[in-house]
Amino acid sequence: MPEQTPPPQEPSGLDALYSGAQQPAPAETTPAGQAPAVPDPTQTPGGVSPAATAQTFAGTPPPAPPPPPAYGYYTPPPVRPRSRGCLIAVVIAVVFIVAVVAIPVLVALARGGGFSPGDKVGVVSLTGVIHSGATRSLFGALSGADVVIGQLRQAEEDASVKAVVLKIDSPGGSAAASASIYRAVQRLQAKKPVVVSMGDVAASGGYYSASAAGTIMANPATETGSIGVIMHGMNYSGLMNRYGVTDQTIATGPYKDTGSPERPMRPDERIYIKTMLLDIYDQFVTDVAAGRRMDVAAVRKLADGRVYTGRQAKKLHLVDELGDYRDALELAWKKAGLTGEPRTKTFGHTSLLDTMLEDSVRILPRSASPQQMLVEQALQQQSASGVDLLMMPGYYETQAR
Numbered sequence: 001m002p003e004q005t006p007p008p009q010e011p012s013g014l015d016a017l018y019s020g021a022q023q024p025a026p027a028e029t030t031p032a033g034q035a036p037a038v039p040d041p042t043q044t045p046g047g048v049s050p051a052a053t054a055q056t057f058a059g060t061p062p063p064a065p066p067p068p069p070a071y072g073y074y075t076p077p078p079v080r081p082r083s084r085g086c087l088i089a090v091v092i093a094v095v096f097i098v099a100v101v102a103i104p105v106l107v108a109l110a111r112g113g114g115f116s117p118g119d120k121v122g123v124v125s126l127t128g129v130i131h132s133g134a135t136r137s138l139f140g141a142l143s144g145a146d147v148v149i150g151q152l153r154q155a156e157e158d159a160s161v162k163a164v165v166l167k168i169d170s171p172g173g174s175a176a177a178s179a180s181i182y183r184a185v186q187r188l189q190a191k192k193p194v195v196v197s198m199g200d201v202a203a204s205g206g207y208y209s210a211s212a213a214g215t216i217m218a219n220p221a222t223e224t225g226s227i228g229v230i231m232h233g234m235n236y237s238g239l240m241n242r243y244g245v246t247d248q249t250i251a252t253g254p255y256k257d258t259g260s261p262e263r264p265m266r267p268d269e270r271i272y273i274k275t276m277l278l279d280i281y282d283q284f285v286t287d288v289a290a291g292r293r294m295d296v297a298a299v300r301k302l303a304d305g306r307v308y309t310g311r312q313a314k315k316l317h318l319v320d321e322l323g324d325y326r327d328a329l330e331l332a333w334k335k336a337g338l339t340g341e342p343r344t345k346t347f348g349h350t351s352l353l354d355t356m357l358e359d360s361v362r363i364l365p366r367s368a369s370p371q372q373m374l375v376e377q378a379l380q381q382q383s384a385s386g387v388d389l390l391m392m393p394g395y396y397e398t399q400a401r
Contacts, residue, residue, distance in 0.1 A: 122155035130173030145177035151347035162336035172204030185212035193335035195329035211291035218310030228305035
C-alpha cells in the first residue's frame with residue numbers, strides 16, 4: 001500500500017508566533033493564463049511588516065490599533081495650557097482676607113485715637129445694668145464691673161491720657177459692683193481729672209459710680225438720683241396651695257431660706273432683711289456725700305429713692321453742669337490744661353461687628369429698643385442676686401414702652 005502522508009498540523013505557542021519567520025511560504029499555484037503575483041516588498045515572507053518583525057524579535061508585541069470612535073470609546077481632550085483664572089481667584093481671596101482682618105483693626109485704632117499722637121482725653125463707658133465680674137457677649141464684647149475697672153486703670157497708667165470722661169448710661173445694678181467702680185473712679189480722680197457725662201439714665205448704682213468723679217455733667221432730661229436700696233421678691237405659696245403643691249425645704253437655721261417664694265415672709269425676717277438693706281443704704285449715702293463733698297445729713301434728705309431730672313439734680317447739687325458728651329469732653333480737655341481741638345482715646349471700644357449690630361438695634365421698632373434690652377438684663381440680674389440691687393424704681397414703666 002502506498003504510504004499516507006499525515007495532514008500538516010497547525011503551529012501553536014511560540015511556533016505560531018515565529019511561524020512567519022521560520023517556515024517557508026508555500027508555493028503559490030497560478031492558474032493557467034494568469035501571471036504570478038508580485039510579492040510586496042514591504043512584507044516579510046511571513047506576511048509581517050519589517051517594523052512588526054523587529055518588535056517581535058525584540059520581545060515587544062506590536063501595539064494594537066486604537067478603536068474607532070464610532071463605538072463610543074472616550075477620547076481624552078488635548079492638553080491645554082493652564083489658565084490664569086486660578087491665580088486671579090487666589091489673589092482676590094488673599095486680598096479679601098487681608099481686608100477683613102485689617103479694616104476692623106484700622107477702625108479700632110482710629111476710633112480709639114491710636115493714630116493721633118500727643119496728649120488725649122480718655123473715654124470709658126459704663127452702659128447697661130451693673131454687675132460684678134466680666135462677661136463676653138456672643139460677638140465678643142465684654143461687660144461687667146471688672147471690665148470697667150480695668151479700663152479705668154488703663155487710663156490711669158497711660159501717660160498720654162491727661163483727663164478722663166466717664167460716659168454713664170445705666171439704671172444701676174449690683175451694690176457691690178457699683179461700690180467697686182466708685183473706688184476705681186476715686187483712685188483715678190486723685191491722679192487725673194474725671195468728668196462724668198450722663199446719658200439717658202444714670203440712677204441708683206449708676207449715680208453711685210458717678211459720684212466719685214470731680215465733675216458730673218448731665219443732660220437736662222437725664223434721669224438720675226434714685227439713691228436707695230431695693231430688694232425684689234415674689235410669693236406664690238397661695239398658687240401652690242391651690243394646686244396641692246407643698247414645700248419640702250430643709251434648712252439648718254430659721255433664716256437660711258429667708259425670702260423663699262414658696263412661703264410668706266415672717267415679721268422677724270422682714271426686720272432682718274430691712275436691717276441688711278439699711279446697712280447697704282448707709283454705705284451708699286456716705287460714699288455719695290464724700291464724693292460730692294456734701295454733708296451726710298443733706299444727702300440723706302435727698303436719698304429717699306426718688307428720681308430727679310438733670311436740671312433738678314443740678315439745683316440739688318447732685319450734678320455740677322448741664323450739657324452733652326461734647327461739652328463734657330471740652331471740659332475735661334480744659335481741666336487737663338490743654339488747648340486746641342480735643343483728642344480722645346477710647347478704652348474698651350467694641351469690634352466692627354458689635355458696632356454694626358449696635359447701629360442696627362437703634363433702627364429696630366420700639367418693641368426691640370435698647371431700653372427693653374436693659375430691662376431684660378435687669379430681670380436676669382435680679383434673679384441672680386435679688387438682695388443687693390441698687391436699681392432705679394419705676395425704670396420698667398418709664399423706659400420699656
